[in-house]
Amino acid sequence: MNDLILHHYPSSPFSEKIRLVLGFKKLPWKSVHVPAILPKPDVTALTGGYRRTPVLQVGADIYCDTALICDVLEHVRPEPTLYPPHLKGVCRIFAQWADSTLFWAAMGYNLQPRGAAHVFAKAPPDMAKAFAEDRKAMSVNMVRHRPGDATSAYRSYLRRIANMADEHDFLFGVEPCVADFAAYHGIWYTRTQVPLLADILNPTPSVAEWANRVEAIGHGPMTRLTPEDALAMASAAEPQPSGSNLLIDSAFQDDHGIPLGSRVTVTPESFGNEPTEGELIAATRTHYSLRREDPRAGVVHVHFPRLGYALRAVAGS
Structure with a gap:
């Protein structure tokens, strides 16, 4: 190969x-x-x-x-499989939801003005404007959350993920599957790219514990x-x-x-x-x-x- x-x-x-x-x-x-x-x-x-x-x-x-x-x-x-046979349908459907609905709520929260200012604090002065214009052009066919609406949705989704993380090491059991990787990356952005906004995770400690387990998998060679x-x-x-x-x-x-x-x-x-x-x-x-x-x-x-x-x-x- x-x-x-x-x-x-x-x-x-x-x-x-x-x-x-x-x-x-x-x-x-x-x-x-x-x-x-x-x-x-x-x-x-x-x-x-x-x-x-x-x-x-x-x-x-x-x-x-x-x-x-x-x-x-x-x-x-x-x-190890991303699609356990007994979960093949549900983990794919969950991943599709996480890559779209959950992700855009998370990023609407993450890139509110305070978050965006933090992300671009050390960038050249025109970089934030260029990034915003670029993503605006990419989003012409989308309805984007306003920050307040994104925050409300993100809080709700984190509670639902916490209900799953309370029961298992990973979202659908003792081993990770595609659902974990799809749910994680918007939350990863909150934790690593806009840590000043990561207090939204405080009410759901099991989400943070689950995220630590996903992070520990690492990127490989x-x-x-x-x-x-x-x-x-x-x-x-x-x-x-x-x-x-x-x-x-x-x-x-x-x-x-x-x-x-x-x-x-x-x-x-x-x-x-x-x-x-x-x-x-x-x-x-x-x-x-x-x-x-x-x-x-x-x-x-x-x-x-x-x-x-x-x-x-x-x-x-």
Whole structure:
């Protein structure tokens, strides 16, 4: 297997989710740091437009969205599992809720004016404004919580998580699963990036104890890699054919009337709605795959989960 290359930045919550999954599975990985805001020329050379963080590169195959990345890492190393057989449905549904509803409540609280001022206290004066404008552009299709509403929701969700953490070491039992990593990363941001706001956790001590156990999993063996080297590795590699890559399903599921080989775009339905255009080479029950070519990255296959992404034919193609 080619190296697992994670394109991320240190303060990215969703990157922390995947860093911990890599640690949980004890998988060695290579770290490529990317900018937090546009421009991201090295990322878009690989993805063709998608610019949410993180992105997982394996040779010339590019995996987008942490839900899909978790599936890939499960295939690379099935044990310990992210999806215990008796909890497979409920832990996936919980993770989907945690990655969306819980996360946006947490970040609405975390990046209220006091939190944002703390995050950017040591940054150049124009960085906070640039970050705010960047995230505003990524959120055009979303309804964002106002700080007061986010605080109320976050408090309620923390109490519900505490009810689970009161019963077990992890949310669904004695071992962590995908639900723990999905629930943790917004709370991680509260604890590590805006500690002056972490008193919201005080009424739910079992959440803090659970978070300590998740944190202790660590990130596993990591080595640094430059963006230029990652692009060179993509260019030198051949994408894996559908059915032979790290996504286990390959049967065509046509819900759109768009045949394989068509020129299409795949676009996130909510946050970060930049489209990626390419040739549709797979549309299965779980994912879409596009073939595209870039002067720096060469021929790559870019993979997206089906859930949360819109597939459209390119007009006139």
